[in-house]
Amino acid sequence: MLRTRKFVEQYDLLGCIQCGRCTAGCPLSLTSPLNIRSIIYQALVRDKLDVKQMPEIWDCTTCSTCTLRCPKGLDPAMILVGMRRVMTEGGRVKPTVRDALESTFKFGNPWNRGKAKRADWAQDLNLKNLAEGAEAEILYFVGCTPSYDDRVQAVTRAMVKAFEKAGVDFGILGNEEICCGSEMRRLGEEGLFEFLVEENLELFKRYDIKRMVTTSPHCYNTFKNEYEGLDFEVQHYTQFVADLIERGELAFSGEVPPTMKVVTYQDPCFLGKQNGVYDEPRAILQSIPGLKFVDFDRSRERSLCCEGGGGRMWVEASSTSGERLAETRVKDALALGAEVIATACPFCMLTLEDAVKTTGAEGAIEILDIMELVAQAM
Amino acid sequence: MDIVVCVKHVPDTTEAEIAIRDDERGIKQAGLVFDISEADNYAIEEALLLKEEFGGSITVLTVGPEEADETLRMCLAKGVEQAARLTDERFEGSDSFATARVLAEAIKDMDYDLVLTGVQADDDGSAQVGVTLAEMLGIPHAALVVSTEAEEDEDRMTVHRELEGGLHEVLEIELPALLTIQTGINEPRYASIFGIRKAMKKQIEILDLDDLELAEEAVGEAGSKTSLVKLFIPVVTAQATILEGSPEEVSSELATILKNEGVV
Numbered sequence: 001m002l003r004t005r006k007f008v009e010q011y012d013l014l015g016c017i018q019c020g021r022c023t024a025g026c027p028l029s030l031t032s033p034l035n036i037r038s039i040i041y042q043a044l045v046r047d048k049l050d051v052k053q054m055p056e057i058w059d060c061t062t063c064s065t066c067t068l069r070c071p072k073g074l075d076p077a078m079i080l081v082g083m084r085r086v087m088t089e090g091g092r093v094k095p096t097v098r099d100a101l102e103s104t105f106k107f108g109n110p111w112n113r114g115k116a117k118r119a120d121w122a123q124d125l126n127l128k129n130l131a132e133g134a135e136a137e138i139l140y141f142v143g144c145t146p147s148y149d150d151r152v153q154a155v156t157r158a159m160v161k162a163f164e165k166a167g168v169d170f171g172i173l174g175n176e177e178i179c180c181g182s183e184m185r186r187l188g189e190e191g192l193f194e195f196l197v198e199e200n201l202e203l204f205k206r207y208d209i210k211r212m213v214t215t216s217p218h219c220y221n222t223f224k225n226e227y228e229g230l231d232f233e234v235q236h237y238t239q240f241v242a243d244l245i246e247r248g249e250l251a252f253s254g255e256v257p258p259t260m261k262v263v264t265y266q267d268p269c270f271l272g273k274q275n276g277v278y279d280e281p282r283a284i285l286q287s288i289p290g291l292k293f294v295d296f297d298r299s300r301e302r303s304l305c306c307e308g309g310g311g312r313m314w315v316e317a318s319s320t321s322g323e324r325l326a327e328t329r330v331k332d333a334l335a336l337g338a339e340v341i342a343t344a345c346p347f348c349m350l351t352l353e354d355a356v357k358t359t360g361a362e363g364a365i366e367i368l369d370i371m372e373l374v375a376q377a378m
Numbered sequence: 379m380d381i382v383v384c385v386k387h388v389p390d391t392t393e394a395e396i397a398i399r400d401d402e403r404g405i406k407q408a409g410l411v412f413d414i415s416e417a418d419n420y421a422i423e424e425a426l427l428l429k430e431e432f433g434g435s436i437t438v439l440t441v442g443p444e445e446a447d448e449t450l451r452m453c454l455a456k457g458v459e460q461a462a463r464l465t466d467e468r469f470e471g472s473d474s475f476a477t478a479r480v481l482a483e484a485i486k487d488m489d490y491d492l493v494l495t496g497v498q499a500d501d502d503g504s505a506q507v508g509v510t511l512a513e514m515l516g517i518p519h520a521a522l523v524v525s526t527e528a529e530e531d532e533d534r535m536t537v538h539r540e541l542e543g544g545l546h547e548v549l550e551i552e553l554p555a556l557l558t559i560q561t562g563i564n565e566p567r568y569a570s571i572f573g574i575r576k577a578m579k580k581q582i583e584i585l586d587l588d589d590l591e592l593a594e595e596a597v598g599e600a601g602s603k604t605s606l607v608k609l610f611i612p613v614v615t616a617q618a619t620i621l622e623g624s625p626e627e628v629s630s631e632l633a634t635i636l637k638n639e640g641v642v
Contacts, residue, residue: 088568089570089572089573090573091455091567091568091569091570092567092568093568095565097568098565098566098567098568101568102413105571106390106411106413107392107411113392113393114392114393114394115409115411116393116394116395116409117393189570189571190572191570191571191572191573191574191575192571194571195571
């Protein structure tokens with residue numbers, strides 16, 4: 001049960017003018033009964049809310065379209081996270097969420113994988129390990145899903161290939177790297193998030209980290225905007241690589257590979273909407289020789305979320321009616337004549353790949369990370 | 379309904395590298411993550427569900443080192459009222475029998491309707507402590523329990539046991555009784571970090587041999603019926619044969635092999 005008085009103060013809900021711009025822009029309204037405007041209204045007029053009877057609060061992907069559109073500067077997505085906290089801190093979460101949270105506490109990743117296996121993807125790559133005394137200018141923060149997921153590991157290897165070609169002085173934290181906590185916070189586990197912040201800050205201090213590049217927009221966003229006391233530069237790889245290309249440090253072979261295709265780009269919400277990084281990923285794609293770039297109609301600020309964020313990798317939607325947004329995205333891309341949807345986020349990659357299978361579009365369209373396209377053209 | 383739950387703090391060996399100690403009587407613990415034994419976690423949840431329905435209080439007990447407080451605190455965070463840890467150097471080397479004896483001494487003077495344990499521990503997998511404990515306490519038991527049904531103020535309850543071949547046995551059991559709880563009986567709740575931090579304020583009672591009415595010879599190796607000779611990692615033998623060829627060739631070759639080996 002959520003007592004609303006303190007909650008209203010904490011999230012500044014009296015500032016809400018019920019204009020409805022949040023709900024009107026919510027991509028989930030296409031498939032879910034989730035109505036953030038109505039939820040805020042109920043919090044304002046009732047003494048308590050029975051969040052247990054509101055499964056739709058788990059549908060939110062925290063894409064933050066609502067936050068971007070709110071004329072009063074409220075953060076509706078995080079209001080829903082505040083409601084999730086009541087459930088999570090009371091222990092009442094779906095088993096999939098429980099397992100992800102427990103795994104993150106025990107092993108430093110939400111995938112129930114052993115700590116000792118985290119850097120297996122890099123076993124044959126001979127990378128500098130900053131946790132074993134090596135020194136480098138840049139920490140490549142790999143992230144949990146890229147470290148353990150077979151498909152996304154291909155992205156980390158492409159990243160390494162490009163960094164090495166450009167002569168970047170970088171290293172990893174190997175098996176000592178742990179979860180950034182972005183998704184744990186959004187699953188309502190603020191205590192676990194705080195624990196991970198402390199652990200990570202201590203790690204970065206111990207190994208004297210001065211600059212960081214991440215694979216995932218989720219790690220990037222949380223390190224950049226939510227880690228108090230993190231005092232060095234954090235970049236998403238698209239920013240870092242766009243810069244390498246612009247300065248001529250990463251050059252393409254110049255030959256147009258015969259396989260080069262028509263490519264569109266899925267804006268990750270945590271990179272675009274939440275951090276305004278729209279141009280760099282497009283600049284990289286457009287610099288690849290022979291690549292034909294076409295933008296989605298719904299792109300940049302209006303981009304359609306893939307439904308992989310906000311902890312949704314571990315939560316099935318409350319309503320199964322309607323199409324998954326990732327499926328809509330695949331169909332839109334096909335209609336656009338794209339042969340590839342380029343991604344810059346491990347969650348987008350996985351949700352879109354699933355959608356390619358469920359829409360029967362295998363063979364017609366491929367999901368590739370920007371770095372995979374870069375590595376192909378080098 | 380007052381319930382005592384016995385739990386064990388064990389290494390979680392998910393994808394961990396297991397190394398045997400030099401004395402061959404245990405595994406090296408460095409780098410391992412510890413947690414509540416899986417079946418015990420279900421026993422705790424079952425106790426919480428029964429308490430939520432019928433009231434009463436829950437006491438959690440463990441025999442183990444100081445680090446086992448992590449497991450006890452997690453139980454307190456979930457809603458268990460009292461926790462006690464039985465720790466003494468003289469308990470070391472206890473087998474299932476001696477461990478059950480330590481627990482029995484701690485439990486025998488308590489007021490309880492039910493004692494729950496996990497069906498077996500994740501580390502030694504012996505599945506003996508629960509049933510031995512019931513015998514020592516002089517109460518009936520049911521092992522491998524997959525569901526429970528109780529009614530207000532009844533002195534009996536109904537339990538379902540999982541038998542081989544997918545059979546279920548339904549028993550009525552007189553209370554007080556001991557049940558060993560099988561995994562899957564419920565969905566254990568989550569203990570949040572804030573919940574665990576709050577539970578730090580709750581007291582954990584610590585008992586040693588002198589607090590129990592037991593002689594030193596009744597516990598540890600001296601009080602055990604079995605002794606661990608050695609632990610070793612089985613030698614890996616490569617006996618796999620990879621069949622190659624078209625699906626038709628491979629399937630016909632496989633059928634021949636299965637036939638020759640007398641499998642089909």
